[in-house]
Amino acid sequence: MGTLRSVVDRHASVEERQAALRQIYTQVLERQPYAHERRILAKAEQDFLKDKIGVRRFLMELARSEVYLNSFYHRVSNLKFIEWCFKHFLGRAPMDQNEVREYCNILMHKGAEKCIAAILDSEEYRKEFGCFTVPYPREHRYYASPKVFLESGILNHEHFGQRGWIVPTLYWHELGLDCTAGVCRHPEADEILDPPISAESEALQEKLLELLDAFETSTQSASEAFASLSPSQREALRRVIH
Template sequence: MTSIDELLIKEITVSRQSPGEERQAALHRIYAQVLERQPYGFERKQLAKIEAEFLRNKIGVKRFLRELGHSEVYLNEFYYNSSNPKFIELCFKHFIGRAPSDQAEMHRYCDILMRQGVKVMITALLDSEDYSKHFGCFTVPHAWSGHSYPSPRTFWETEVLLQELHGRRGWIVPTMTWHDLQLNCDGGSCGLPGASMHSGQPSQTTAGAPRAISGAEALHQVLSTMGPQDLEVFAATLSATERDKLRHLLMQPAR
């Protein structure tokens, strides 16, 4: 596995004195960091105003990040199809350069997201002490160097998160949760230890025959491992639409 230090690339800092080519390089890096790709053509049209302001030195890195995070381009890609905890984990990856340090930090930002909305939550990340300490107003966010992490656990969670392909482990369960529950979430769905899922792999056997596990069954397995307090916390992070989807899945009969 590639380490964080190997994934780190040259730091890009942009000030009002930076020439146009440096700002263009910074723009490319910001998209790679925050969108995990470059924008599509139709998305460029939506971002044209803030792009032009950034390239003409009218706004800096931090202001551009805030506008990008608040944009429909970012929200369509990461927010609308995600659970709140998974979205917050991705925001930490994109804007802070590390995974959330613990459940307390996750819950703090979940509370901001639920009570004040997604734009306030993203702004809170950009106004945080960690962002200011590591990136200031002029540096494009990136993964932290190894000695900077609050704990070895956060370092490890960040390594996993940095190598997680976009959407590969689904949009519901954040990595810290599936690690805590010892779940296998490769391929977009979560199962208990020892159960291989997707990619044509057998997950369970009945009378020696491999059987694929359904989404409803996997969800039942995940929820059955959680205590009442954990279930309450998880339920509190879901929107009304997400709760309806969850209720529908749980009503599906097990095979």
């Protein structure tokens, strides 16, 4: 993908740290902070620029801040939040539903901070980025599956909120939904599934995962699987997407 790797070690100059800070914001916030957000992040920024904390510690401070949580957690579904965390901190899309389920359980039972910490403490993160490298969109020589290759490419190149705030890229096409314009629509549905966002309940998160599991093991196409849902299942699915 041609992304410039930024490594900030003990010998980095202030100018190099400032450049790395801009790259961190581009990778994690997908933009530079606004003035009022810089005030929230001021102490962490100064600690980073003065070499009191490294890249990984600054990432944790940024991720637990209201600046990050207001953008990527409070207004979105748990599943979409997890997908964005993978994009921002691991530079790739989730590999499969098992990986999503693992972190969804951490998120629902321990909270957003513990979920992000689990990613930053993971063996994969330590191996790929260590303590000094700013995360970046990764391009692998080999992928676990064509789906992982496709999803990582789509996720790392899409603009913030481009395909909605609810359904992860791993699932939207499996459900037969078209979310390319930032809202989700099923070919058989008349309405656009994009009402105001509200907090997702644990029961609805589990319901969506159950439906996706059923789709994955079914020999039917996504449209056939959608058509075979009972009215109550369709309503549950629409409530999750909402």
